Amino acid sequence: MGIEFRDVSKTYPDGTQAVRDFSLTIPSHTATVFLGSSGCGKTTLLRMVNRMVDPSSGQVLIDDEDIASAHPVRLRRRIGYVMQHSGLLPHRKVIDNVATVLRLNGSGRTEARKRAEELLDVVGLDPALGKRYPEQLSGGQQQRVGVARGLAGDPNILLMDEPFGAVDPLVRLELQKELKRIQTELRKTIVFVTHDIDEALALGDQIVVLKSGGEVAQMGTPLELVTAPADDFVAQFVGLEDGRRTLKAVPGEGRGWVVTDSHGRPLGMLGDLPGAPAPAEG
Numbered sequence: 001m002g003i004e005f006r007d008v009s010k011t012y013p014d015g016t017q018a019v020r021d022f023s024l025t026i027p028s029h030t031a032t033v034f035l036g037s038s039g040c041g042k043t044t045l046l047r048m049v050n051r052m053v054d055p056s057s058g059q060v061l062i063d064d065e066d067i068a069s070a071h072p073v074r075l076r077r078r079i080g081y082v083m084q085h086s087g088l089l090p091h092r093k094v095i096d097n098v099a100t101v102l103r104l105n106g107s108g109r110t111e112a113r114k115r116a117e118e119l120l121d122v123v124g125l126d127p128a129l130g131k132r133y134p135e136q137l138s139g140g141q142q143q144r145v146g147v148a149r150g151l152a153g154d155p156n157i158l159l160m161d162e163p164f165g166a167v168d169p170l171v172r173l174e175l176q177k178e179l180k181r182i183q184t185e186l187r188k189t190i191v192f193v194t195h196d197i198d199e200a201l202a203l204g205d206q207i208v209v210l211k212s213g214g215e216v217a218q219m220g221t222p223l224e225l226v227t228a229p230a231d232d233f234v235a236q237f238v239g240l241e242d243g244r245r246t247l248k249a250v251p252g253e254g255r256g257w258v259v260t261d262s263h264g265r266p267l268g269m270l271g272d273l274p275g276a277p278a279p280a281e282g
Ligand SMILES: Nc1ncnc2c1ncn2[C@@H]1O[C@H](COP(=O)(O)OP(=O)(O)OP(=O)(O)O)[C@@H](O)[C@H]1O
Pocket: 012, 013, 014, 016, 017, 018, 036, 037, 038, 039, 040, 041, 042, 043, 044, 045, 195
């Protein structure tokens, strides 16, 4: 299932232009990250996909179909949505928070509970935690439940709006790893919003760097962003200019080089990238 933004703009009723002439294709089964500082239109773009926001002009298509004519509630049932603060219902047990989505999609009570337990396991939680209320879980655990709930309708598309923004850095790394693992297994089409460059590099197959007003500074793979930033703005954002980010190229298993960041995280393979620096070991 692919998503296409076709020349979309959004001006809110008070005159704020949040997005201007934005076009992008998101291939099925890949993860795209919208990266940028506060107020640059990331959330506005994300919410256009499930019609929580309708564009002022332009079109959003899912599988070549303009979603302007889709019923918003039915559309949202087949698109998972995970937010920064898990958005769990505080007065319902964890298991019921996940099972509710399944019930809404027509599952019987027993079946919904069983599947909800499986989903807790998928996101790395002990299903026994399902008996607790959300406030009895840590922030990181609550976010995992949020992801489980996002996956509950078995959506092809998963929208994630700074889902790990409110947890501490170590838990955040763990959640990113877990999401990577889930993505390898389930191969959803993920649209992920963050203002954290490391998170974007770790999770995105493609990254869209936005400036204010939804203007695109650069679109590309993590490797393209760090080896060939389009301009000073991107270079600064990526942290290349002030030495916050250093790159290493190590020989890959077959041909070519694997480029890693200073934490040793692989960013991609270097080979035929125009403008890429010559690989140098060490
Ligand atoms: N309902 C609204 N009415 C008016 N202006 C809005 C509304 N929602 C968002 N905006 C404005 O549109 C711009 C883009 O907002 P948006 O939430 O899409 O940005 P963002 O990049 O997701 O920011 P953040 O990282 O802070 O969440 C901002 O200037 C914001 O103030």
